Amino acid sequence: MAIKEIRTVLIEDSGLMRIMITDILRHQANLELIATAKNGKEGVEKVAHLRPDLVITDMVMPDMDGLGVVKKIMKEFPTPVIILSALDKTDPLVFEALNAGAFDFIDKPRFQTTIHRQEMGNLLNSIAQEAVKNRQKIHHQPQLKINQNDHVFDRASNYEILGIGASTGGPKAVESIIKRLPGNLPIPVVIAQHMSEHFIVSFAERLNQLTPLEVRVPASGEIIKKGMIYMVPGHKNTKIIRKLRTNEPVVRFTNETFEAFNYPSVDCLFSSLASTYGDKTLAVILTGMGKDGTEGLQEIKKAGGFTIAQSEASSLVFGMPKNAIEQNVIDRVIDLNEIPVFVVGCL
Missing domain, CATH: 3.40.50.180 (Methylesterase CheB, C-terminal domain)
Known part of the structure; x- marks a missing residue:
């Protein structure tokens, strides 16, 4: 059964992108956009006040970036976070955000066609439902040390x-x-x-x-x-x-x-x-x-x-x-x- 009314906060500094993603979210019956924010600091404040089911955030923003948003949210009020990434460049901080507790990441919309909006909306919806369903597993895990030691392989490998x-x-x-x-x-x-x-x-x-x-x-x-x-x-x-x-x-x-x-x-x-x-x-x-x-x-x-x-x-x-x-x-x-x-x- 689909999860109903996932209360969502969108954090995005680009006004145009906020409009595009807001339009996409409002065409998804299971996603209820309850607030938007134009930077990380404002976004975290709204999350603290509204306690949504889901947060969708950009990575590169003034005042507080996406990584800061994820760390703050996971520390103070753990909530599933989906990262938005720009297609024209890869921000390595996305992987740090995933390690800090972000649920998943998707590319920002490229086109404003109905088909593309529909595809992104469906993708967001499916990820959002999984994120909310598995929210109890969302937590920061300690970083494991790199294995610098060789292993003693004393025979031919069983597998190739x-x-x-x-x-x-x-x-x-x-x-x-x-x-x-x-x-x-x-x-x-x-x-x-x-x-x-x-x-x-x-x-x-x-x-x-x-x-x-x-x-x-x-x-x-x-x-x-x-x-x-x-x-x-x-x-x-x-x-x-x-x-x-x-x-x-x-x-x-x-x-x-x-x-x-x-x-x-x-x-x-x-x-x-x-x-x-x-x-x-x-x-x-x-x-x-x-x-x-x-x-x-x-x-x-x-x-x-x-x-x-x-x-x-x-x-x-x-x-x-x-x-x-x-x-x-x-x-x-x-x-x-x-x-x-x-x-x-x-x-």
């Missing part, structure tokens, strides 16, 4: 690749896993995170600073190498296939679409891992809305690989893991903080 799929809540979950993997990891990692293309690049750059392993967005035709972490891009779906002459695993982009989600599709990536690596595939499905990943996990399980789902208690949104569990394609359900240790122990 680790695949990770995530959506809403994924950036924080992915970061917590990557930060705890050892610098001498003997297999490659490929990650499909539902995120806009420009943010995927920024996220890969951020992760690259948080681990001794190299993190990058691969190019088409790039050879997959051990000890590397690859964030698949968002402009195409990605497969890992074998080169005919050398049998080396390489990246291939495709326009093929999948029912659950596209660009990037977890199903696409995971299905290709099943075909390329078979029973040497280790895959993890993390927090997120929807059911993307289940189809690919089914293929991995059929091929003899090992599949892991993030637990409900540790998932911000228990959608993708839940669907995979219900379809009996998961070998082990694990709390987020235990996944890195479990994965390393499998190798």
